Amino acid sequence: MTIHREGTATITLTFVVLALLNGALFYWFPANPALCWTVFGISLILFLFIISFFRIPGRVLNQDEQLVIAPADGRVVVIEETVETEYFKDKRLQVSIFMSPANVHVNRNPISGEVKLSQYHAGKYLVAWHPKSSTENERHTVVIGNGRQEILVRQIAGALARRIVNYLKAGMQVKQNEEMGFIKFGSRVDIYLPVGTKVDVALEQHVKGGQTVIARLG
Incomplete structure (x- = not known):
């Protein structure tokens, strides 16, 4: 460690x-x-x-370009279709991971590819499981495209988390499981996938960043 x-x-x-x-x-x-x-x-x-x-912690990271790997440790609290309004502006499959203060707080790239968007937004500090936290809280949105699919990952501050760190900039080439950023003292990470993507996790499942398979890309 x-x-x-x-x-x-x-x-x-x-x-x-x-x-x-x-x-x-x-x-x-x-x-x-x-x-x-x-x-x-x-x-x-x-x-x-x-x-x-x-x-x-020392971990053997899961590397596979056909898979979306968990960008954070925590508990899966949302799996649902929703309209993503910032970048895609259409219907997407949302998977959200709640990070408690006891979790590892390193955030990792779920796939390899080019950073299409890296955008910080100031905002509120609603509790991380609040439905409006994805759009109203302080957050940082990243979109990574691998030439076949684009995945959006959003770091969201919560009631305790008051600092989001993100290391990515638009145009960068990044690798799966490299560090994307860090959120201090508990929060949430949302992943937006193409509708129809096969999800490999269930609600309330605990996942590990860099190891757990979130979904399989078509």
Whole structure:
């Protein structure tokens, strides 16, 4: 397991703040060891959680150009036909993955190809499972085309997630499972597929980014 580069500043700041807090408590309240050690224990748990949040576990990634691979860890909360209004402007098959704070938060390219669109949108911070979060929340939309199909992936901020990082720019050639971006502290990723695409996941299924097959391209 390694730590993602997006976590360096957050982990360092957390360590400094907690170290100062605990140092002050042990200095000013030496006669109250129960308080000092309780706060130390809570601080340690919080610090380990922050480190865990930015983890990149060692995985054998699933590579196959006929497959759409999960761009994120989490739980499948939506599988339905809907109208995608930003890029395709027609009916698409939407698959949505909810990422809890305990999930790995690296986002990966579901297919290889050329980046056709990479667009950030400011917005609200509705809870990630809210039906309007896909169109009203802060989000970043990416479209990747492989010459046969185009797949739209949308990173969506939630009530806790207040920073979306995306590394892609229009015109880039990207490979399946390379890092697309990162969302801090839980959120959601939507995938828009051509109608009729064979989906290999079910509602409430837990998926792993870079490993789980979401769908098979025709």
